Each structure stands twice: as structure tokens, then as C-alpha cells.
Amino acid sequence: MEAKIKAFMDEVISRNGHEPEFIQAVQEVAETVIPYIAKHEIYNGKNILLRMVEPERLISFRVAWVDDNGDIHVNRGYRIQMNSAIGPYKGGLRFHPSVNASILKFLAFEQVFKNSLTTLPMGGGKGGSDFDPKGKSDDEVMRFCHAFMTELCRHIGPNTDVPAGDIGVGAREIGFLFGMYKKIRNEFTGVLTGKGLSWGGSKIRPEATGYGTVYFAQNMLKTRGEDIKDKDVVISGSGNVAQFAAEKVLQLGGKVLTLSDSGGYIYDADGIDEEKLAYVMDLKNNKRGRISEYVDKYPKATFHKGGSPWEVKCHIALPCATQNELDGNDAKALLENGCVCVAEGANMPSTPEAIHAFHEAKILFAPGKASNAGGVATSGLEMSQNSLRISWTREEVDERLKGIMKDIHDSCTAFGTEEDGYCNYVKGANIAGFVKVADAMLAQGVI
Known part of the structure; x- marks a missing residue:
């Protein structure tokens, strides 16, 4: 099997050798999907994955x-x-x-x-x-x-x-x-999503990626009889995703300890509560300020220039900033500090070394393609509302988002649960996502 994966990746690299982020993403998928393809005759010999890695x-x-x-x-x-x-x-x-x-x-x-x-x-x-x-x-x-x-x-x-x-x-x-x-x-058509509420936008669209990430983490914790209430949570980033992930953690009874930007991170041992979060939202969204300004307003907190929030002791980590922000050393620090759950709010924020460490320790780890899908899911709901010329309430959209995140979680467990009972959410997300697209491509022929 390793030979098959290597042969596939050699072909991808020969075409895209100057694109490291793309190769990293394809490698992760190939390692889980190619063994699945080999076990299912319907996909064998059709070069489905090779067709999927080439943009239309x-x-x-x-x-x-x-x-x-x-x-x-x-x-x-x-x-x-x-x-x-x-x-x-x-x-x-x-x-x-x-x-x-x-x-x-x-x-x-x-x-x-x-x-x-x-x-x-x-x-x-x-x-x-x-x-x-x-x-x-x-x-x-x-x-x-x-x-x-x-x-x-x-x-x-x-x-x-x-x-x-x-x-x-x-x-x-x-x-x-x-x-x-x-x-x-x-x-006037629904050609863009994320529109203003007065001209075709969907309620909770700005919140959806952050909310969805936390909903996914909540579903993972439930598999071990736990929830977010009273858990210490570290979050990277301070933009839209991080802000609303923090908001949902607070609503579910968790304690947010950190937020960050490219300059470093702030640590608030007392917790970033609703009032403090509102200040961050105003600082980042309206004043275009830096997260370091938080300690001027709340001097009990500390700012760590150039540091990483992953060095803070926590139960749950939510990387919500950018790709490859959490490496192998960060993963080791999180594990040593008692972290039991990592849900990616950003796209591919964990390096392969970090993911390997999480799997070795058998903690709950959700890849971004599963845990941060709430944003695009709500965009899809916005498309539906635009097509129907209607607008759902905030509560209706939120309930649909919760349901979608639970369905994604259940799909991951269906394809990712291993013989010892541990769920490899990376494997589950990759295979579940692959099967639907691959079946459609087979049905439509070679195009």
C-alpha cells in the first residue's frame, strides 16, 4: 500500500512540485483514501483521486x-x-x-x-x-x-x-x-454568500464557522461522556472565526484563556468573558487594533510577544488563525499540559507532525475540513434561502447548523472508527467526503 501511495504522490509532485501547501493537503488525503479505494472494486482503475487533485x-x-x-x-x-x-x-x-x-x-x-x-x-x-x-x-x-x-x-x-x-x-x-x-x-442573484441581512444574507453567517467548530468539538466530547462546560479552552487568532468560537464556548459554559494575532497572544487567567470578548470584537473589527492592546484595558492579563497559545495548560484547543500554525512541538506541549480535544477552526492549521502526535496519544482531533465546515454549510443555507426568496430566523439557521455539524461528526465516526474503538477523524472525514464526490464522478463518466 505504501508503494501505491508513493507512486500516486510522485505523480502529483511531478506536476505540482512548487506548491508545498497543496502537496501537504493531498498527501493527507492520499494516505487515508488510497487504502479505501484498494478495498472497493468500484473505484479501482478509475483514477478518481488523480482526477480530483487536478482543478477543473x-x-x-x-x-x-x-x-x-x-x-x-x-x-x-x-x-x-x-x-x-x-x-x-x-x-x-x-x-x-x-x-x-x-x-x-x-x-x-x-x-x-x-x-x-x-x-x-x-x-x-x-x-x-x-x-x-x-x-x-x-x-x-x-x-x-x-x-x-x-x-x-x-x-x-x-x-x-x-x-x-x-x-x-x-x-x-x-x-x-x-x-x-x-x-x-x-x-440580482445569489451569486455571493456572506451578504448583508438587508439584501439576501443569512442570519448567523458571520458566526457559523466559529460556532460550528465548537459544535463539532462538543459532539466529539460527547463520545467520551464529556462536554465543554467548565473546560479551559485556548484559542488562536482573534478574527471572525476565533471571536465566535470564543462566544459559543462561553455560551456552553467553557472558559476561554487566550486569543492571538501575528504579534503574539494574550493570556487571561480569569477568563475572557462576554464583556472582554465584546472589547476584542470592537478592537479588531472596528478599530483594526492589535491584540496586545487587550492588556492595556485588562492589566491582569499578560501579552506574550511572538509566543504560542499552545504552551498554556488547557483541556480544549481551537486553532483558528492560519495554516501550519500548530507544529509537532506545539502538539507535544498541549499533550503534556493535559489537552484532550483539538478542533481546527482554520484550514490545515496543524502540521503532519502535530496530527501524528495527536493520533499517537489518541486524543480527540478534528481536521478543519470537518470541524470548520459550519461556515460553508451556512453559506449553502444562504443559497437555499436566496433561491426560495425567503429568510429563516436566527434560531432556524442555528438549529440547521447544529444538525449539519452532528451529521458531519456521525459520518466521520462511521468511516473513521478503528478496531480498538478510537475514531480517526482525519480518516473518517477524508473517506466520507471522497465517497460522495467519487460516486458522482463515476455516474457522470469521464469528463
């Missing part, structure tokens, strides 16, 4: 825009349309200087499995630009978004490709993007 379409385009001083800037825009076997492409747009084809291909590949796990009819895609909205005026962001959509609009549509937000793309950016799409196409 990779679009790259120039984005020229004018800043407030009248100077012209040029950025690169992308849309990776990875797989549409079970529905229109669906996945976020990311505006960040780190954006390149490798990162977007890994995100699009993960999105295929994530969307499949939600049970909603959505294919996988991802896109974005190396444009950095930080430090830009609203007018500059608007001009960039309008220029970006002028090209992107010819590749998307409600039955073709439905982008959403991601890092650097929030409600402001979605509004600007939607406005230009509507003007060019002369139609």
Missing part, C-alpha cells in the same frame, strides 16, 4: 486599480474551480499578501471534501488575490473590489460558481463585489 479550471487574471493618490497598482487575481461533481463550485475569496496558486489549490482541494461532508449540493472552489486590504481606505478597497469583479464576473454565477468571504474579505468587501456584479450582469 484554474483562472488567473490581472487586477489594476487606482489608490487615493491617483497611483495605479497591479495585483493578481485567482479563481480555482476544483470540482463540480455534486454542485456548483463553492468556496471563499481571500485577500492577503500570501495568496498564491499553491495556497488556493490546497484550500480548493480541502473545500471539495468539506462541502461534500455538509451533505449540501456544493462543489469545491477557492479564489482571491495578493491584495492586502489592511491600511487601505474604504474607497481604495471599493475600487479594488470593483476591478476584481470586472474580471471574475465572467466566470461565476448562481448555478456555476458561488464565492464567499475568507481572510481579508468580510461584509464590506462582499458588498462592493456584489454591487459590481449586479451592475455588470443587470441581475
Whole structure:
């Protein structure tokens, strides 16, 4: 079996050797899915996985825009349309200087499995630009978004490709993007999700990824007769996902000890309660401040410059910042400090060494394609509401989100539970996501 996996990866690397993030994502899937394929004759010889790792379409385009001083800037825009076997492409747009084809291909590949796990009819895609909205005026962001959509609009549509937000793309950016799409196409359709509530958005969409991550962790803990109540929780990041993961932990009776950004992390031994979290939300969302400013407001807390929240003693860890933020040494520190559950809120935040350590210790570990699927699940619900021209209540959407996260958890346990009773959620998520897409691809022939 190792020879089969190696032969497959050698072919992938020969085509994508300059894309480390993408190769890492494919390697994780290959190690669990190829043994499953070998045991099921229906998939043998069909090269399904090889077809899945090749994007159906990779679009790259120039984005020229004018800043407030009248100077012209040029950025690169992308849309990776990875797989549409079970529905229109669906996945976020990311505006960040780190954006390149490798990162977007890994995100699009993960999105295929994530969307499949939600049970909603959505294919996988991802896109974005190396444009950095930080430090830009609203007018500059608007001009960039309008220029970006002028090209992107010819590749998307409600039955073709439905982008959403991601890092650097929030409600402001979605509004600007939607406005230009509507003007060019002369139609009001649900071509973007994450819209404002007054013009087609879904309730709890901003909260959904963070809430869903915590709901998934709660389902994992239940398998061992535990829950989040009275548990110490460390969270990385302080953006949208981290904020709402913290909010849901507090609602379920847990204690949040940390939040972080690229400068370091804050540790509050008394816990980050609702009042303190509201301050963080205002600091990060409205004032564009740094998490270090938290200790000015709450001096009992400490700021650890350049440090990692994974060195803090906890029961539950929620990595909600970015890819590969939690390495093997971090995993060792978490395990030594009594961590029993890790649920990924970000995309691929744990390195292979960290994941291996978690599995060796047989703690509860959820990969992002399963535990952070709440965001895209609620985007799917937004698409349904747009198609039906209705709006569900906050409670209705939240209940549907809870149900979807439980269904994802149950699918993972169905395919990931091993002979000794331990559930390998990585294996379960990969196989469950693969089966639905693979069956659809087989039914549609070689296309």
C-alpha cells in the first residue's frame, strides 16, 4: 500500500512540485483514501483521486486599480474551480499578501471534501488575490473590489460558481463585489454568500464557522461522556472565526484563556468573558487594533510577544488563525499540559507532525475540513434561502447548523472508527467526503 501511495504522490509532485501547501493537503488525503479505494472494486482503475487533485479550471487574471493618490497598482487575481461533481463550485475569496496558486489549490482541494461532508449540493472552489486590504481606505478597497469583479464576473454565477468571504474579505468587501456584479450582469442573484441581512444574507453567517467548530468539538466530547462546560479552552487568532468560537464556548459554559494575532497572544487567567470578548470584537473589527492592546484595558492579563497559545495548560484547543500554525512541538506541549480535544477552526492549521502526535496519544482531533465546515454549510443555507426568496430566523439557521455539524461528526465516526474503538477523524472525514464526490464522478463518466 505504501508503494501505491508513493507512486500516486510522485505523480502529483511531478506536476505540482512548487506548491508545498497543496502537496501537504493531498498527501493527507492520499494516505487515508488510497487504502479505501484498494478495498472497493468500484473505484479501482478509475483514477478518481488523480482526477480530483487536478482543478477543473484554474483562472488567473490581472487586477489594476487606482489608490487615493491617483497611483495605479497591479495585483493578481485567482479563481480555482476544483470540482463540480455534486454542485456548483463553492468556496471563499481571500485577500492577503500570501495568496498564491499553491495556497488556493490546497484550500480548493480541502473545500471539495468539506462541502461534500455538509451533505449540501456544493462543489469545491477557492479564489482571491495578493491584495492586502489592511491600511487601505474604504474607497481604495471599493475600487479594488470593483476591478476584481470586472474580471471574475465572467466566470461565476448562481448555478456555476458561488464565492464567499475568507481572510481579508468580510461584509464590506462582499458588498462592493456584489454591487459590481449586479451592475455588470443587470441581475440580482445569489451569486455571493456572506451578504448583508438587508439584501439576501443569512442570519448567523458571520458566526457559523466559529460556532460550528465548537459544535463539532462538543459532539466529539460527547463520545467520551464529556462536554465543554467548565473546560479551559485556548484559542488562536482573534478574527471572525476565533471571536465566535470564543462566544459559543462561553455560551456552553467553557472558559476561554487566550486569543492571538501575528504579534503574539494574550493570556487571561480569569477568563475572557462576554464583556472582554465584546472589547476584542470592537478592537479588531472596528478599530483594526492589535491584540496586545487587550492588556492595556485588562492589566491582569499578560501579552506574550511572538509566543504560542499552545504552551498554556488547557483541556480544549481551537486553532483558528492560519495554516501550519500548530507544529509537532506545539502538539507535544498541549499533550503534556493535559489537552484532550483539538478542533481546527482554520484550514490545515496543524502540521503532519502535530496530527501524528495527536493520533499517537489518541486524543480527540478534528481536521478543519470537518470541524470548520459550519461556515460553508451556512453559506449553502444562504443559497437555499436566496433561491426560495425567503429568510429563516436566527434560531432556524442555528438549529440547521447544529444538525449539519452532528451529521458531519456521525459520518466521520462511521468511516473513521478503528478496531480498538478510537475514531480517526482525519480518516473518517477524508473517506466520507471522497465517497460522495467519487460516486458522482463515476455516474457522470469521464469528463
